[in-house]
Amino acid sequence: MPEFVLDLVYLASAVLFVFGLKQLGSPVTARRGNALAASAMLLAIVGTLLDRGIVTWEIIATGLVAGTIIGLLLARTVKMTAMPQLVGVFNGFGGGASALVAAAELIRSGPGVDAGAAAGVTAAAGILVGSVSFSGSFIAFGKLQGFVPGRPLTYPLQRTLNLILFLSLLVASGYLVASAEYPIASAMLAGLALLLGILLVLPIGGADMPVVISLLNSYSGLAASAAGFVLGNPLLVLAGALVGAAGLILTRLMCKAMNRSLANVAFGAFGGGETAGALTEEGEKPVRRTSVDEAALLLAYASSVVIVPGYGLAVAQAQHEAKKLVDILRKRGVTVKFAIHPVAGRMPGHMNVLLAEADVPYDLLVDLDDINPEFARTDVVVVVGANDVVNPLAREPSSIIAGMPILDVDRSQNVIVIKRSLSPGFAGIDNPLFYLDRTMMLFSDAADALGGLAREVKEV
Amino acid sequence: MPEFVLDLVYLASAVLFVFGLKQLGSPVTARRGNALAASAMLLAIVGTLLDRGIVTWEIIATGLVAGTIIGLLLARTVKMTAMPQLVGVFNGFGGGASALVAAAELIRSGPGVDAGAAAGVTAAAGILVGSVSFSGSFIAFGKLQGFVPGRPLTYPLQRTLNLILFLSLLVASGYLVASAEYPIASAMLAGLALLLGILLVLPIGGADMPVVISLLNSYSGLAASAAGFVLGNPLLVLAGALVGAAGLILTRLMCKAMNRSLANVAFGAFGGGETAGALTEEGEKPVRRTSVDEAALLLAYASSVVIVPGYGLAVAQAQHEAKKLVDILRKRGVTVKFAIHPVAGRMPGHMNVLLAEADVPYDLLVDLDDINPEFARTDVVVVVGANDVVNPLAREPSSIIAGMPILDVDRSQNVIVIKRSLSPGFAGIDNPLFYLDRTMMLFSDAADALGGLAREVKEV
Amino acid sequence: MGEWLIGIYVFVLAMLLGFELITRVPPTLHTPLMSGANAISGITLIGALLVAGGEGGGLAAVLGGVAVAMAAINVVGGFLVTDRMLRMFRKD
Amino acid sequence: MGEWLIGIYVFVLAMLLGFELITRVPPTLHTPLMSGANAISGITLIGALLVAGGEGGGLAAVLGGVAVAMAAINVVGGFLVTDRMLRMFRKD
Amino acid sequence: MQLAVLRERHPEERRVALSPSHVKSLIETGWDVRVESGAGGHAGWSDADYQHAGAKIESDRVALLEEARCVVKVRPPSLGPDGGNEVDGLPEGSILVSFLSPGTPEELPERLAARRISALAMERIPRTTRAQRMDALSSQATAAGYRAVLLAATHLPRFFPMLTTAAGTIRPARVTVLGAGVAGLQAIATARRLGAVVQGYDIRAAAAEQVRSLGATFLEEEEEELPEGAEAEGGYARALEESERDRQLSFLGRHLPKADVIITTAQIPGRAAPVLVTRSMVEAMTPGSVVMDLAGETGGNCELSVAGQVVVHEGVTILAPVDLPSGLAQHTSQMLGTNVSALLALLVHDGELKLDLEDDIIDHVLVTHEGSVRISG
Amino acid sequence: MQLAVLRERHPEERRVALSPSHVKSLIETGWDVRVESGAGGHAGWSDADYQHAGAKIESDRVALLEEARCVVKVRPPSLGPDGGNEVDGLPEGSILVSFLSPGTPEELPERLAARRISALAMERIPRTTRAQRMDALSSQATAAGYRAVLLAATHLPRFFPMLTTAAGTIRPARVTVLGAGVAGLQAIATARRLGAVVQGYDIRAAAAEQVRSLGATFLEEEEEELPEGAEAEGGYARALEESERDRQLSFLGRHLPKADVIITTAQIPGRAAPVLVTRSMVEAMTPGSVVMDLAGETGGNCELSVAGQVVVHEGVTILAPVDLPSGLAQHTSQMLGTNVSALLALLVHDGELKLDLEDDIIDHVLVTHEGSVRISG
């Protein structure tokens, strides 16, 4: 195969990666995007194997077969709930591979590309970042899997130790660039970097691990890019940088969804991990927060939705927004109903007045007795500013609201509760519904939240 | 200045171009984006001038001074209405310059870069595309300015001529790549390409000129990129490609806004331009159509808006959408009022009933007598499904609606009329308002249009 | 890998990036955006400078000089006129 | 212009493009997207193949072989597991 | 030019033909306005209010009318002995502006002609664009449609809106409005405001869209088509053929009994109102339901209705009020005043009173002139 | 267990304590229900309807009550000669479920105790979550608030909604509702539905948010603050101090006269209703305006109101109806029936009638028991 054909194959593969990644970002095309990226990878691999540069096959074959089998097994057998840690493991392997490639190429052909120092620097970067990604990923995996304690692990002299490590890394890198003792220098650098990866991740709490994995994922992309520089291969440079950037953005998005700053997660560890640790402190009962985006996605792909309006809908005067959301959902083919509790609001018929004002058709309004058996078959319940009327405590004879019939929203698949805080309703008592696994809290004014949901659902 | 500094300057400039272009795409940041791109250019120019490669200064100085002065004068003096043709002229110069650069570099140093044939091909491409952009732009300018007849110019044997020209271009390009007679070959190729530019644009109607200019703009970006290849300058390659792509997308957007396909505009000419011609046929009175996007932008940047509801609002049951739009506009600080005509709709108080249902505050509703003096001071009037009540014919004594007081919306700066077609209202007569220069017709169901406007205004 | 080849990478990537950047532009910005993009395409001025000022002189330098003038018109006029258009958008 | 330099261009452009591509991703896609991107970062497999199979052999080839195995795990497992996750998003 | 505003003698009439603000502007245009004492009392305006607007108050009707060139009132002048014979009190050759029907004896036009009175009938204002400001039928029908719903709601022993309460869920009332003209549309809008489930019905095809434009549904069946060409001149409906009537009644018979409230407004100009609600339909309704007949004065749309009375038939309340606009006397007088003032403006040319028969509006409303009856029926 | 449903004797009472559907479910739970002939007539249910539900119809009251263990009715049993003395007809030792106030003679409890009747007062149902289904005050106040607006609108000579018409623009009516409890909130909602501009007012701080949650505005001044701690036990209001009252009246005096309609619903449990609308405020209102006083039976919120009568003072109509829920007899009976049934369910344990004094609801509503008056005042 003439060289320029392989060049073109690489170029095509690069373009396919771009499109694949783009499509991965939208729910509608994500699966296709993944397939596209996979074919780009296959194309590049096949192209490479046909390349004239490859002369020995045994090692390649062994490696490929072993890796493929392990990858297959892992991907097939792991449970859905263990996905984040599995991604972490894969990522670790990828990062490690990049580090090895950078080191091996350096060892094999020395600073093969034009600028000697530059090649050394990129190789050092590849080894460093790849190794950090490798060891960090495995610690993250361990934390999520429970092999390593999930709580933030701190240790004495953390700051000093980090400083020493940092300086050592600098020295090792310099050694790698300056000397020609590539094997030894590489090993030293890799060793130190592996240690750094461990120390970086250990002090971070288990709850932050998905963000950490995403960040390490970005690192291993950068490592691949560095390996590309060492090899002089633009495809590696491009794909690695692409993933590096995407990973960074994704990490930021995930942080935002968790109300954390990226700096906080990435460098929090150096500072001793106090802020990261604060999150997992005990005291408050944990609720699952959600965002408008996520809730909108859930609604858009549901087939049946029940909306439970309460006094908060009235306070926010959000009836028009509610109507809008329902219209949009119905246009998508989602079955939507309003469950009207007899004493929702602050006067008899309060919800009726509001919903009639927004011109919600009467036949969408369903009484307590008629809707309760349906909750078990409902995909998503949206509780809008209601509290007492969905409080399962009413089923406990000792509660002060005992005996009130309630809407059994806790029997449905997913519950989204829209209110501004965890403060109680008219009866002044806490509501266990908010702490269920299936319940997501969308803390917001009802009008804002419903307006946002309408907008987002329309765009999905 | 050491070489790598210039390299870094170029890289920085490239990144700034990317950000500048990105910011140019949003109304809020556009001006900043333009400034950013301009500084990127300045940076690149200054860096280049300090470069060691430049040894003779006279020619540069002369060229720079002359070009700057001409550019300044043109930019300062031309009227706002002549903007598209001015951009065309500038673009023509840019394309021409790229063609010259490609040719000059070829002449100066031969195929200086690694692959001989490849360099020749890119140089040929640069000369070809640059020249087409040059001559095409000036024809487009001429059409818009009235120097060249605006109607599609067709001529006999158009198809045959084009074919011959096409073949000649192939031959000339081949000659350029194969021979070393660069000056002659370049001149031949340029001459043919100039002819092609003229022949491509002549058959296109004047109304399509902005699209043509945008397309030629994309071409001159590609020409710059080609020149970059010839010179081995990545900044030129990058910036040129960036603009080339942006120009293509922009051309497509403009076509979409005009309901034309890109192929139709780009290659329509080869087919003889019939479709392009059809647009400008006489017969119907011309109205100015607008899109939801454009109307939204107008509203978002207005400071006072009056909405005139009519029977169409009721038919579409668009009162809730109207309320939504008004809320959003008011939140942006726009003054919004509803002008309620005494006989709008089909029963006394029809509009009141609807707007009350959507909870529009009463103090936003203004009577005919109170609002009429305000129209002259109103930035944008949105007429929603009203017709007779805004028909200026009522001022003509001979009309069948003579004597009815009307809302003087034709006295305001901009009028957006939302209705589904040009069909008449209750009185069954045509409405001259629709054909005014200041009137934009948004043909759509009122609920859809107002809903779309609300969404878009929120995003601006 | 060849320099020319990586040039192609730069070219392709820049095109893709250009497409991504200009996805949703409101119609009123079409003309200013076109004008701004046009000014950027005057980047060829850099090339013109190098050719006009480079060693060798002769025909190439003269052609380069013309190119400098033309590209300068494009750059100077382009950015200025874009700014003029965009000033109208300012909300006061 | 140096090959290494244009490599930097490719790198920078790819980063910018990566940023542009992933601007608005719904939270439910975060994990699959992370996983998919991770699989792409297994592109280092190409490098591993070249090193492992290239002339010279010795330590480099062995390291390369290990790298091939590791990268292959990343690629094969990564794409498969992403697909598994994404299958759940299918409507009904 | 003296203009006299009369006080209404009819016991159920609470309106007045001109409000103080209208008097004020008429005086500005050259009229010399005299108002009968107590004319605006029921509508909320005292004699002092009129005096303040510039009018002279006159409690003696003879003195009031003596010099009057033009006389305005609301109801047709009475002929009978009770309330006095108002026609004979009008000065000969004067102009009268008022409603001249319905509910008046047939000989009224002749009697007016006999006194050489030029009588302008407010109910005859054409439905042209230019005449919209004078359209008293529309302004008063608006009030009638609104008030009809209020009265029906107070007579219904049920809620209009839906209410979900701890004491059970109240289903919304079903309100069916027959005849979707001005009054009918207003009734539809008002009933919907109160939260009822509202259906509209009419024989004119254009009415369907108008009913829907108020968010109500239009009562129709797929097989059943509206009679063709039911919209006659001026947007009014035509009388139906025998066969069309039968089909209509069988159609209505299938739908009306489900309603809690039926409001009927169907009219055909110059004819008795069509019967749309028969005895058997009423008997099929649930006890407590209400029929509100707005066509009482022209014979009624319901077989059982008696103009001005409340009839209870098998538990169903049937109302046919004749004084609906009077119930909103203040606002209806204000609107009527605008209508009358606009018409009066047509009579004055350069400060002189003149009946321009070329003007299509005057031509249309002038019932008697120069001693003869121009328009009959 | 025999349960007797009495026909109301009060001339203005149209409700009945149990509807046929409630009778049906009571029978299913073991009651033997007998209904006085004609009991449901005004509410739209014939004797046949009750029979169909499984009840026995009895036209002789003596026979009806002979074996009754429990008697249900709406109004308090009468003592006077007109309508007969109902208390003495009740079987000794039986349970009575009905309203026991307001508008009853003071000696009623003693007289009931004297006959060893266990009287459960529907108006005393506590406002706890568990008792919501029995809360008859709420269900009837809902109807009163709704109907108050309808009646006010029919008495006002103006439109409620804004109307822009060819005959001029009608400004919307201003409705002010004093007291934002159950009836007040419903009145606010209904008036807003009709298109009026509505203001609510109350002394309880929580009411402001509730008024706004209906889209109305809350009447307040920046300097003027609500009296502190005005919300007493059970969400009811407390009586105001002298100084607080003065401030309140001067505040209201500044705002009320602007209203076209004032609806008052202020109550303080166990006391006379507070006066909120004074004579001078009424006199400052424009002629034609309406004051609707829902506190008529406890003395009235308006100085000039007379319970059950229509007073016209200087052109302002002042209504203080006492039969508002009766006007919606069918739905109010249905709701009341649900309330009564829910209370009756508390009395039956394993098929046996038993008054469990430990139950906080029964403890709260049981006014007389085993010969003595448990709760007075």
Ligand SMILES: NC(=O)c1ccc[n+]([C@@H]2O[C@H](COP(=O)([O-])OP(=O)(O)OC[C@H]3O[C@@H](n4cnc5c(N)ncnc54)[C@H](OP(=O)(O)O)[C@@H]3O)[C@@H](O)[C@H]2O)c1
């Ligand atoms: N219907 C009647 O006749 C009547 C009469 C009197 C009392 N009640 C009682 O009222 C209660 C009604 O239950 P419910 O579930 O409707 O209401 P609720 O229990 O009072 O809860 C309302 C919730 O709405 C939230 N909220 C308030 N403003 C909001 C806003 N702007 N946006 C979003 N959320 C907002 C509040 O939480 P945040 O503050 O965290 O946002 C609050 O927890 C029952 O206890 C009932 O017994 C009813």
Ligand SMILES: NC(=O)c1ccc[n+]([C@@H]2O[C@H](COP(=O)([O-])OP(=O)(O)OC[C@H]3O[C@@H](n4cnc5c(N)ncnc54)[C@H](OP(=O)(O)O)[C@@H]3O)[C@@H](O)[C@H]2O)c1
């Ligand atoms: N108010 C009264 O009391 C009363 C009573 C009777 C008659 N009228 C008469 O009715 C007329 C009222 O004037 P007007 O300006 O309100 O109405 P109009 O002149 O009847 O015009 C209404 C316009 O709305 C458009 N339209 C209809 N459905 C639409 C939809 N779904 N979305 C968007 N546009 C829609 C129609 O154009 P497209 O079909 O192109 O969309 C039509 O031209 C006057 O002539 C008046 O005299 C009034």
Ligand SMILES: NC(=O)c1ccc[n+]([C@@H]2O[C@H](COP(=O)([O-])OP(=O)(O)OC[C@H]3O[C@@H](n4cnc5c(N)ncnc54)[C@H](O)[C@@H]3O)[C@@H](O)[C@H]2O)c1
């Ligand atoms: N100037 C204007 O533009 C203007 C002003 C007001 C009204 N109008 C039009 O005038 C027309 C009549 O209005 P109106 O309220 O005075 O009408 P109306 O009082 O004469 O009749 C009321 C309604 O009853 C309907 N009707 C008659 N016979 C019927 C039957 N057998 N079954 C069912 N319905 C029957 C009519 O179609 C009409 O809609 C309408 O079309 C209205 O839009 C026009």
Ligand SMILES: NC(=O)c1ccc[n+]([C@@H]2O[C@H](COP(=O)([O-])OP(=O)(O)OC[C@H]3O[C@@H](n4cnc5c(N)ncnc54)[C@H](O)[C@@H]3O)[C@@H](O)[C@H]2O)c1
């Ligand atoms: N079970 C429940 O949860 C439930 C059910 C219904 C009502 N409630 C609550 O019960 C309370 C009372 O309701 P109600 O309608 O029976 O009250 P009510 O009939 O006793 O009084 C009506 C209103 O008048 C107000 N008022 C009293 N004195 C006043 C004055 N001087 N000035 C102005 N306003 C004055 C009161 O605050 C009250 O809002 C409310 O808080 C209501 O929310 C609770």
